[in-house]
Structures are given as C-alpha cells and as structure tokens.
Amino acid sequence: MPATERGLHYRGFTARVYYDEEEGEIIGHVPTTHGGLDFRVTSFGAVEPHFKALIDKYLEDHPETEPAAPVSQRS
Secondary structure (H helix, E strand, O other): OOHHHOOEEEOOEEEEEEEEOOOOEEEEEEEEOOEEEEEEEOOHHHHHHHHHHHHHHHHHHOOOOOEOOOOOOOO
C-alpha cells in the first residue's frame, strides 16, 4: 500500500496516528484545507471513535473545510 493511503480514513479525511512513548498518548493529526486538526487519546480503542467525532463536530462548525491533498512521504 502506498504511503499516501495509510492512516485512518473518514468522510474524505485521513488521520496520521503516532504513539508518544514518553507521554503514553496516541497523537493524531488530520490535514485540512484550513491547516489541520490534532487530537490525543490514551488508548488505541479510543482513536477511531475520537477521530470520527472530531471530524463530525468540525464539519458542523466549518462546513467549507475539505480534506487537504495527500502529501507523498518517503519510505
């Protein structure tokens, strides 16, 4: 799978998710045409529901926002 297809997908948005070992948190970043959204959770089970709720709420408040074009990443 190409790097641009990796991540968590919902309503056209993609979250890149990383584990911060020092903080014991999972950090997500969602690029948008208005910058981006970040979130932090403490369990892997919370990542997907939190990501989807974040996107739903953000689109309620900012319906003009669209996903940012994917950026190629080097392997």
